[in-house]
Every structure is written in C-alpha cells, then in structure tokens.
Amino acid sequence: MRELKEIRNDLNQYDLQILELLMKRFSCIGEIIEYKKAFGLPILQPEQEDAQQETLIRAMGKHGCKEELLGIFRQIMEESKRVQSRNLFHYNIALIGFMGSGKSTVSKCLKDMLAMNEVDVDTRIVEDQKMPIKDIFAEYGEEYFRNCESSAIISLKDCRQTIISCGGGAVIREENVKNLKKNSRIVLLTASPETILERVKDSDERPILNGNMNVEYIKGLMERRAGLYKSAADIIIETDGKNIVDICEELIQSLMKLESAV
Ligand SMILES: Nc1ncnc2c1ncn2[C@@H]1O[C@H](COP(=O)(O)OP(=O)(O)O)[C@@H](O)[C@H]1O
Ligand SMILES: O=C(O)C1=C[C@@H](OP(=O)(O)O)[C@@H](O)[C@H](O)C1
Ligand SMILES: [Mg+2]
Structure with missing residues (x-):
C-alpha cells in the first residue's frame, strides 16, 4: 500500500x-x-x-x-x-413595462440563461411586508405600496450582475427610474392591450386591474403611462406572439448592440 x-x-x-x-x-x-x-x-x-x-x-x-x-x-x-x-454585461438589467408584459417571467428565464442573480421587486415587497400585494393595496392604499416600491428599488443600489424585474408602476416616480439608471440598463417589454388582457385575465394579483379587467381600461392606462415607459427605456422589446426564450435572446442581442454603439 x-x-x-x-x-x-x-x-x-x-x-x-x-x-x-x-x-x-x-x-x-x-x-x-x-x-x-x-x-x-x-x-x-x-x-x-x-x-x-x-x-x-x-x-x-x-x-x-x-x-x-x-x-x-x-x-x-x-x-x-x-x-x-x-x-x-457589467451592469444590471432592469425590466419595466405594463402589467402582463412578461417582466417576472422573462426575468427568471434570463437568470437561468445567463447564470445571473435575480430580484423581483414585487416579491421583495411581499417578503418585506409579509403580505400579498393585493392586501397591501387593500389595507394601506396605493401610496403606501409606491413607498415600499421606491424603498425596494433603493435597496438594490449595491446589486451587481442582477436581473431586476420591476412592477409595472415603477416608472410613475421619476426617482425610481433615476435610481435604477445608476447601475442598470433599462429594458422595456411591450405587448398589445389584447395580449395583456389574455395573459392576466385570470389573475386576481393585480389590484390596479381588479374590477377593470377589459381592453378599454388596459389601453387607456397603457396610453397614460406610455411616455414614462419610453423615456425610461434604453431598449424596447415587443413580446406579442413571441415565446420567452426568443424574447430573452432578442433582449441579449439588443443590449449587446447598444454596448457596441456606445
Ligand atoms: N411572451 C409570453 N407569451 C405567453 N405568455 C406569457 C408571455 N410573457 C408572459 N406570459 C404569461 O403572462 C402572465 C403574466 O406574466 P408576468 O411575467 O407575471 O408579467 P409581469 O411581471 O410583466 O406582470 C404569466 O402567466 C406568464 O406566464
Ligand atoms: O402596474 C402597476 O401599477 C402594478 C404592477 C404590478 O406588477 P407587475 O407589472 O409585475 O404585474 C404590481 O407592482 C402592482 O400590482 C402594481
Ligand atoms: Mg411581475
């Protein structure tokens, strides 16, 4: 031996x-x-x-x-x-866009494809507040939720190599966009009101749409927010009729093009 x-x-x-x-x-x-x-x-x-x-x-x-x-x-x-x-990518990738545009789903897929970290801002709020978003809205109101959202975004300031999935209303406050831009490229996901309705109609998790689950309301709110989404975005990815992996691949290619153009 x-x-x-x-x-x-x-x-x-x-x-x-x-x-x-x-x-x-x-x-x-x-x-x-x-x-x-x-x-x-x-x-x-x-x-x-x-x-x-x-x-x-x-x-x-x-x-x-x-x-x-x-x-x-x-x-x-x-x-x-x-x-x-x-x-x-030497920065974080922050996903913005209307409810149901696919931010949370695309974010998780990107995390796996790129072996990056991932934070869903809504999930972080739910964990911090120990209650679902619809209960936060019902008990404390939208303003309180927006304050939680702003604090959650501030708490991401030291994140690196992270995919950040924002809530659809994150762009309402200019400070949120400013804070995200410090260490992230911002990617806007879009979809038509009809597609959005199809994707979220069976969910009761989005208090803004509860009782307003129709194309007219979605279209109206989307139009009111459109300027905020567009001005915050570094790149825009349309998601209608595309599967999640194809969306992720297109997003990565667009971000790479953006980098080579800078
Ligand atoms: N490109 C897509 N094609 C088909 N279904 C999708 C697509 N993107 C998202 N979905 C579905 O739509 C619903 C809402 O997606 P989600 O990722 O929660 O959107 P968001 O976070 O933007 O509100 C989910 O059921 C998800 O599976
Ligand atoms: O657009 C909005 O105002 C909201 C979008 C939701 O997130 P998703 O866009 O991920 O559904 C969630 O933050 C909350 O219900 C408010
Ligand atoms: Mg989401």
Missing part, C-alpha cells in the same frame, strides 16, 4: 492540473464571446451545452462516480456562463 503522504501529494498535483485546465477553459469562454460578437451569433446555444454533456457522459463510460462527475461539469458550465455574462 502507498504511503498516505504520497497519495495526498498526487491529489495536490491533480488539483493543480485541474486548476490549470479550468483557467484555460475560462479563457476559451472569452474567445468564444468575441467570436460570437464578431459574427453576430446567438450568445446562448442550449443545443451546444447538450452536445457537450453527451460527449462527457460517453467518456465517463461505467465509472462509479458518474453522477458526481456530471454534477461537477454542470457546475463548471454554470460558472462559465457566469464568466460569459460578466464579460457581456
């Missing part, structure tokens, strides 16, 4: 080799981003990730630690995505 010291020495050597390879791997990530940018290729290619995983599974054969090894590689891919996102 080999001496423990000798075996540990081997382990250390292997760790250093793994580290060296991982550092090489991360520098490949940088090269891949530059290539994709240069040729306008999509940044996220899930089919490529699947193909990589297949190759690894085949190479592992019947190894006894297959699950653990796969777990390590999943983590490597996750961290690689994080490196890629940091390389692409």
Whole structure:
C-alpha cells in the first residue's frame, strides 16, 4: 500500500492540473464571446451545452462516480456562463413595462440563461411586508405600496450582475427610474392591450386591474403611462406572439448592440 503522504501529494498535483485546465477553459469562454460578437451569433446555444454533456457522459463510460462527475461539469458550465455574462454585461438589467408584459417571467428565464442573480421587486415587497400585494393595496392604499416600491428599488443600489424585474408602476416616480439608471440598463417589454388582457385575465394579483379587467381600461392606462415607459427605456422589446426564450435572446442581442454603439 502507498504511503498516505504520497497519495495526498498526487491529489495536490491533480488539483493543480485541474486548476490549470479550468483557467484555460475560462479563457476559451472569452474567445468564444468575441467570436460570437464578431459574427453576430446567438450568445446562448442550449443545443451546444447538450452536445457537450453527451460527449462527457460517453467518456465517463461505467465509472462509479458518474453522477458526481456530471454534477461537477454542470457546475463548471454554470460558472462559465457566469464568466460569459460578466464579460457581456457589467451592469444590471432592469425590466419595466405594463402589467402582463412578461417582466417576472422573462426575468427568471434570463437568470437561468445567463447564470445571473435575480430580484423581483414585487416579491421583495411581499417578503418585506409579509403580505400579498393585493392586501397591501387593500389595507394601506396605493401610496403606501409606491413607498415600499421606491424603498425596494433603493435597496438594490449595491446589486451587481442582477436581473431586476420591476412592477409595472415603477416608472410613475421619476426617482425610481433615476435610481435604477445608476447601475442598470433599462429594458422595456411591450405587448398589445389584447395580449395583456389574455395573459392576466385570470389573475386576481393585480389590484390596479381588479374590477377593470377589459381592453378599454388596459389601453387607456397603457396610453397614460406610455411616455414614462419610453423615456425610461434604453431598449424596447415587443413580446406579442413571441415565446420567452426568443424574447430573452432578442433582449441579449439588443443590449449587446447598444454596448457596441456606445
Ligand atoms: N411572451 C409570453 N407569451 C405567453 N405568455 C406569457 C408571455 N410573457 C408572459 N406570459 C404569461 O403572462 C402572465 C403574466 O406574466 P408576468 O411575467 O407575471 O408579467 P409581469 O411581471 O410583466 O406582470 C404569466 O402567466 C406568464 O406566464
Ligand atoms: O402596474 C402597476 O401599477 C402594478 C404592477 C404590478 O406588477 P407587475 O407589472 O409585475 O404585474 C404590481 O407592482 C402592482 O400590482 C402594481
Ligand atoms: Mg411581475
């Protein structure tokens, strides 16, 4: 049997080799981003990730630690995505837009696709106040909710690498937009009143629309807020008839174009 010291020495050597390879791997990530940018290729290619995983599974054969090894590689891919996102976006991405434009849904999808952090402002308010939004409106009124919203946005000032999903009314107060702009690019999601109604008609979570669940009201409020949304936005993404992954991909491409134009 080999001496423990000798075996540990081997382990250390292997760790250093793994580290060296991982550092090489991360520098490949940088090269891949530059290539994709240069040729306008999509940044996220899930089919490529699947193909990589297949190759690894085949190479592992019947190894006894297959699950653990796969777990390590999943983590490597996750961290690689994080490196890629940091390389692409040195700011937060704040989503604004009318209720039902898809901010919360797109935000969660972007978080997974880019391995970034995510904060849903409404969720933060619900956690802080320990009650649902409709109860906050009912018990304390809209002004109180707007104060919670402004405080929640201020509390995001030190967030980095974060997708921020705002509530639809966040743009009403100029100070909110000013605070978001300090460390975020602002992305406006839009949809037609008909699409919005279709998406939110069965929800009782939006007190502003409760009792006003019709195209005319949505259209009117949307028009009253349209100027605020447009003037706050760095980019605009239309969402009618598009699926969430396509919206995320379009959003990433538009933000990259914006950066290269600056
Ligand atoms: N692009 C889309 N296509 C189809 N359904 C969508 C789309 N975006 C959002 N939805 C659906 O619409 C509803 C409202 O979306 P949500 O993300 O909560 O919007 P918001 O946060 O802007 O109010 C959800 O049920 C969601 O699944
Ligand atoms: O537009 C609004 O005034 C509101 C939008 C809601 O968020 P979503 O846009 O995520 O539904 C929520 O903040 C609250 O009900 C008020
Ligand atoms: Mg939302």
